[in-house]
Amino acid sequence: MGAVELGISAKMKPEVTSVGPLLAVRGLTKRYGARIGCADVGFDLWPGEVLGIVGESGSGKSTLLSCLAGHLAPDAGSVVFDTSEGPRDVLAMTEPERRRLSRTDWAFVHQNPRDGLRMGVTAGGNVGERLMAVGARNYGAIRDRATDWLGRVEIAAERIDDRPSAFSGGMQQRLQIARNLVTGPRLVFMDEPTGGLDVSVQARLLDLLRGLVREMGLSVIIVTHDLAVVRLLADRLMVMKSGHVVEQGLTDQVLDDPQHGYTQLLVSSVLQV
Amino acid sequence: MIEISGLSKTFTLHNQGSAVIRVMADAALSVAPGECVGLIGASGAGKSTLMRMVYGNYLAATGSIVIAGTDITKATPREIIALRRATLGYVSQFLRVVPRVPTLEVVAEPLRVLGHPAEEARARAAALLRQVNIPERLWSLSPTTFSGGEQQRVNIARGFIHPYPALLLDEPTASLDAANREVVLGLIAAAKARGAAILGIFHDEAARAQVCDRFVDVTAFTPQAAA
Known part of the structure; x- marks a missing residue:
């Protein structure tokens, strides 16, 4: 009977005792031959924070997510996660250690x-x-x-x-x-979680996700091309183009006062309803 | 509580020939606790731009905006999020919410993210919704289908549910009838009385005369034409 508890209480917000970021990424780079998947990506994700990664198809956002989540081996960089035994570089972990992490502290929600x-x-x-x-x-x-x-x-x-x-x-x-x-889990990766759904179903899912993030104190990295989704869900935003992060900041600041030409194009291309 | 100095703002439109538009230069003002300062100036003079910069929504080109010791122009997203959560409230003209979320939850949310128990947050939300005359039968519905005046009152209830030490108000009485306008002006007066520093835009002259202690004309911050 006791085994199922395992110190996991889905109803309680996890106690955040750490003072550092939950995830610290530095210089993450992945090449496909001569082509760049993602180049020199770095950021900190703090407990309870939702980070949105946006960009059009082929911008490298899915490659980045796969590298972060351990589905793809990057060529360079570090992904340091604040494990129960202190900060560890996930990329330096053994395969069984990483698998254990993805069953316990991490979760991955696929588009399909x-x-x-x-x-x-x-x-x-x-x-x-x-x-x-x-x-x-x-x-x-x-x-x-x-x-x-x-x-x-x-x-x-x-x-x-x-x-x-x-x-x-x-x-x-x-x-x-x-x-x-x-x-x-403490960290959830999401790849276009509302992608294949019609609008009314999307709204319901967004509402659900927001509630769960708040109640469980989850940190989330969400990849999407839908700016409306990140506006409602993400605290911070990273904009990717051709494998590079061209702009990052507070979500509403990036969307309302975009600094990079590409972000300005993305924001102005959204159809108003 | 709010200290602005040497503030300027430019927009660079990369996709329109990299046009650089200077919209504000050398703006300065301060708001003390318990004080309400009204921004005035013609439409397009930069009142909303200034408000958005204070909220961290627009980036500043130069200058500083210090709120409760944090300089918004240099703060990290994480610091701004923390500031918005506990210290800096904002009642905008528009309500932006996840569709489908009941009005009571929309209003209670700022308290929920601060860690208040659900019951307490809902009770406080109910009291405020009652105060701004949103009928109880609407509380379980999403405010996205409400009229403009109702949405505005939901926004106001949400903005006043937590006693923010600094508060930004963008046209809080714009689409309200006389009775509700009085209710909102009462909320503003009460916030001042508890020591909130308020920066507001009010087109309604009678309203601003009633709650503002002084005015700042943003026309003074319009950049001088280069030519």
């Missing part, structure tokens, strides 16, 4: 829920699986936690034994979020 869910497993199983990966064994407790999390992402409890293939796109995305957040 199919990439983040097990489509052949029930909704409850999808959420429970991540708990089991960190050592939970008691079936009843796992099912209770899964039910609780389905409720938090507004999926009815009676759908717990349905497979995600029977869910709508918006429901699948909410299930992916539940699966990721059930273990109480």
Whole structure:
């Protein structure tokens, strides 16, 4: 029974005792042959902060996210994460250490829920699986936690034994979020989380994400090309073009008083409704 | 509480022939705790630009804006976020919220991010919504569908829910009827009485005469034409 607790309480905001940034990135560079994926990217992410990364297709924002999350090996740079044992360079970790991190303190929400869910497993199983990966064994407790999390992402409890293939796109995305957040991560990577969804479903998801970020004190790095999404969700913004960060700052400042020509073009290209 | 000196602002339009537009030069003013200063000047003179710079929304070219010891023009995003959370409130003319979020939650949010319990934040939000005459049947709805005057009152309730030591008000009474206008002017007077430093833009002359202690004409900060 005790195993499922594991010091993770999804209802409580994690105690922030550290004084430094949660994630400190320096000189991160990834090349694809002669082509630049991302070049010399550096930033600090603080506990509870939401960082948006924007740019058009091919700007290097997804490459950057993959390098940060350990899905892609960068050519240079460091990604220092404030682990429970103190700051560690993630890039210098062993593969098992990194895998453990991505099951506990980190989470990754994919644009396509199919990439983040097990489509052949029930909704409850999808959420429970991540708990089991960190050592939970008691079936009843796992099912209770899964039910609780389905409720938090507004999926009815009676759908717990349905497979995600029977869910709508918006429901699948909410299930992916539940699966990721059930273990109480401290840092969540999101790749276009509202990308394939229609506008009313997007709004619901944004509202949900904002609430979870606040209640759990999550730090989030969110990649999107949708400026409206970052306006509502991100504290800070990084604008990428051709693999380089051309501008960064407070979200509303970057959007309302963009300094770089590319950012000015991006902002002025948004259709007003 | 708010100290501005040597402030200037330019916009560089990179996609329009790199035109450089100088919109403000050598602006200076200060607002003491318990004081309300009104910005005046013709439309386009730079009142809103100045307000946005004070809020950290626009970058300054030169000069300083010190609020409660923090210079906004040099602060990191993280410092500005912290300042906005606890110290610097802003009631803008427009309501920008996530669609679908109930009005009561929209108003309670500033207290929630400060860590107040949900119940306490909602109770305080309810009291303010009642005060600005938003009928209770609307509280569970998103304010995005409300009328202009209702949205403005929701914005005001949100801006006054936390006792910010410094407060920026952009046309807080613009689309309100006489009764609600009095309510808002009462809120402003109460904020002054508790020691808030307020910088505001009021087109409504009677309103500004009632709450402002003095005025600053931003026309004085218009850059002299080079030619």
